[in-house]
Amino acid sequence: MIYREAGQFKTSYKSDQALLPIAQDRFFVMALVAFAYIVIPMVANDYWLNSIFLQFFIFSLAALGLNILTGYAGQLSLGTGGFMACGAFSAFKLATSFPDMHIVFVLFLAGLITAAVGMFFGIPSLRIKGFYLAVATLAAQFFLLWLFNRVPWFTNYSSSGVISPPPIKLFGDYYITGTQATNLTQYFFTLTLVIVLALAARNIIRGHIGRSWMAMRDMDIAAEIIGISPLKAKLSAFAVSSFYCGIAGALWAFLYTGTVEPLAFEINQSFKILFMIIIGGLGSILGSFVGAAFIVVLPIFLNSAPAMLGLKLSGSLVTHIEFMVFGALIVFFLIVEPHGLARLWGIAKEKLRLWPFPY
Amino acid sequence: MERKIGETLLSVDHISLSFGGVKALTDISFSIREKEVFAIIGPNGAGKTSMLNVINGFYHPQEGEITYKGVHRKQMRSHEAAVQGIARTFQNVALFKGMSTLDNIMTGRIIRMKRNLFWQAMYLGPARKEEMENREFVEDIIDFLEIQAIRRTPVGRLPYGLQKRVELGRALAMEPELLLLDEPMAGMNIEEKQDMCRFILDVNDQYGTTIALIEHDMGVVMDISDRVVVLDYGKKLADGSPDEVRANQDVIDAYLGVPH
Numbered sequence: 202m203i204y205r206e207a208g209q210f211k212t213s214y215k216s217d218q219a220l221l222p223i224a225q226d227r228f229f230v231m232a233l234v235a236f237a238y239i240v241i242p243m244v245a246n247d248y249w250l251n252s253i254f255l256q257f258f259i260f261s262l263a264a265l266g267l268n269i270l271t272g273y274a275g276q277l278s279l280g281t282g283g284f285m286a287c288g289a290f291s292a293f294k295l296a297t298s299f300p301d302m303h304i305v306f307v308l309f310l311a312g313l314i315t316a317a318v319g320m321f322f323g324i325p326s327l328r329i330k331g332f333y334l335a336v337a338t339l340a341a342q343f344f345l346l347w348l349f350n351r352v353p354w355f356t357n358y359s360s361s362g363v364i365s366p367p368p369i370k371l372f373g374d375y376y377i378t379g380t381q382a383t384n385l386t387q388y389f390f391t392l393t394l395v396i397v398l399a400l401a402a403r404n405i406i407r408g409h410i411g412r413s414w415m416a417m418r419d420m421d422i423a424a425e426i427i428g429i430s431p432l433k434a435k436l437s438a439f440a441v442s443s444f445y446c447g448i449a450g451a452l453w454a455f456l457y458t459g460t461v462e463p464l465a466f467e468i469n470q471s472f473k474i475l476f477m478i479i480i481g482g483l484g485s486i487l488g489s490f491v492g493a494a495f496i497v498v499l500p501i502f503l504n505s506a507p508a509m510l511g512l513k514l515s516g517s518l519v520t521h522i523e524f525m526v527f528g529a530l531i532v533f534f535l536i537v538e539p540h541g542l543a544r545l546w547g548i549a550k551e552k553l554r555l556w557p558f559p560y
Numbered sequence: 561m562e563r564k565i566g567e568t569l570l571s572v573d574h575i576s577l578s579f580g581g582v583k584a585l586t587d588i589s590f591s592i593r594e595k596e597v598f599a600i601i602g603p604n605g606a607g608k609t610s611m612l613n614v615i616n617g618f619y620h621p622q623e624g625e626i627t628y629k630g631v632h633r634k635q636m637r638s639h640e641a642a643v644q645g646i647a648r649t650f651q652n653v654a655l656f657k658g659m660s661t662l663d664n665i666m667t668g669r670i671i672r673m674k675r676n677l678f679w680q681a682m683y684l685g686p687a688r689k690e691e692m693e694n695r696e697f698v699e700d701i702i703d704f705l706e707i708q709a710i711r712r713t714p715v716g717r718l719p720y721g722l723q724k725r726v727e728l729g730r731a732l733a734m735e736p737e738l739l740l741l742d743e744p745m746a747g748m749n750i751e752e753k754q755d756m757c758r759f760i761l762d763v764n765d766q767y768g769t770t771i772a773l774i775e776h777d778m779g780v781v782m783d784i785s786d787r788v789v790v791l792d793y794g795k796k797l798a799d800g801s802p803d804e805v806r807a808n809q810d811v812i813d814a815y816l817g818v819p820h
Binding site: 214215218401402404405407408409410412413415416418419420422423424425426427428429430431437441484 | 616639641642648659663669681730
């Protein structure tokens with residue numbers, strides 16, 4: 202009843218191709234953004250801001266990157282962790298070599314470097330597809346981590362192989378990294394960055410570049426015959442995807458953990474992000490966020506649920522229950538909706554348009 | 561209204577194509593003239609689809625030469641052929657299943673859309689203007705093919721006849737000079753066939769597009785095409801106007817068989 206676009210007429214193609222053509226959607230998204238900017242900072246404590254929201258934002262960004270490559274362009278990749286590491290280490294080298302560089306430029310350049318690396322590891326995709334490509338991207342995962350472990354130049358010859366980004370000011374007296382940085386500054390910075398990058402991704406996807414990716418995904422022969430160069434389409438998908446993953450990796454190292462070693466970006470991380478987009482929804486921007494929220498927040502919730510219910514269980518038992526319930530939920534969601542949580546939301550919207558009538 | 565058939569647009573000279581020991585095409589020559597409807601017919605396995613694949617650069621023939629708009633070429637990638645104005649549809653529909661009708665047809669405009677990633681990411685100014693101009697062009701095609709109602713429907717959900725129509729729309733969005741149609745009417749009922757014939761003739765008429773089509777329905781072929789070439793076992797049996805081809809003894813033998 203409430204969710205209806207009846208009476209909302211569009212008189213130009215411009216308004217028809219708007220990001221959110223339906224007024225209710227516009228309102229909902231604006232309310233969500235206002236909530237994130239105003240309400241959350243007022244009520245959340247440091248633990249929530251740092252451990253949950255920051256982590257969620259960074260994972261959403263990485264999931265968005267992988268979703269561009271796997272969900273939209275159809276190129277399966279297991280190298281996400283490697284690309285995140287690449288972003289983290291190139292940002293570290295940039296920040297230590299040019300101490301005066303602004304954090305935004307550091308992140309942007311680190312993203313560009315990762316994009317170049319991603320394009321290089323994307324070259325096999327011109328020849329191989331599917332699972333074989335996944336194995337080829339595994340090479341990126343292992344090679345990049347090996348490189349950052351073995352070549353001391355990347356860690357500025359640190360004996361432990363751990364990098365600690367220098368303290369950087371965002372503006373004025375506000376530090377964005379290092380011990381003086383407050384969680385609130387980091388929260389606002391990451392939130393803004395995530396919104397800007399998600400908008401950019403949406404814009405790329407609804408334009409001709411995004412359509413060339415989806416065409417390549419759905420039917421590569423037909424795509425080539427209507428004039429899409431496979432080289433351009435596939436490598437641009439690898440580049441944009443790696444750009445996002447690189448920035449996510451840099452944020453992880455600079456803002457979230459503060460010190461980082463290559464091991465933080467091992468293969469488990471790649472799998473985790475792949476799960477996020479599978480559960481959230483392949484080929485959906487919303488899916489990247491929902492999937493990231495599911496994987497980040499659910500274990501924390503499950504961990505604290507017994508205590509909230511007043512049950513006194515031993516710590517190890519709670520951890521085991523968490524694993525079991527989490528696993529069961531993943532299987533459950535995959536059976537109920539193989540196209541991810543974002544698809545469930547889509548179905549709900551379709552039903553809401555007609556509610557209370559069945560059709 | 562009399563249509564104006566012009567000079568040779570594409571000529572195929574002594575093309576031979578083989579896959580290992582299998583000879584798909586042997587020494588084929590014919591030419592397609594501007595603004596005509598040209599049909600390639602022949603029994604199953606005669607090499608008709610291979611011929612189209614050679615023309616739009618998907619297969620590379622071992623021998624022979626193709627001249628398109630006066631330029632000789634030996635090898636060409638499919639997407640380069642697209643840029644030069646050769647579009648095609650497929651025998652079994654090759655649409656982008658996950659995308660809507662509108663997006664599928666918009667994809668056909670890709671060779672005309674040049675704005676780079678950074679403009680696209682901001683979606684302002686030139687990128688938006690380009691998108692709107694192309695959207696208008698695509699809307700004309702949607703009107704032309706009478707598929708306004710399914711604009712937003714994912715093509716995977718459409719019935720077969722409409723999918724074929726969307727695929728034609730996608731090829732038209734490329735503003736091709738030469739349109740290759742691989743069995744545009746396969747599996748359709750009589751009304752859908754009539755619609756499709758009308759669209760093909762209208763395209764030829766309104767946009768002046770040269771059309772080369774493969775079709776099994778002889779009634780359709782003889783009705784709409786200006787000239788016909790007949791292939792059998794990878795060899796050319798005959799070419800000429802529908803009436804000439806119909807009277808050709810080799811063609812009758814190939815279709816009806818000969819007494820032994």
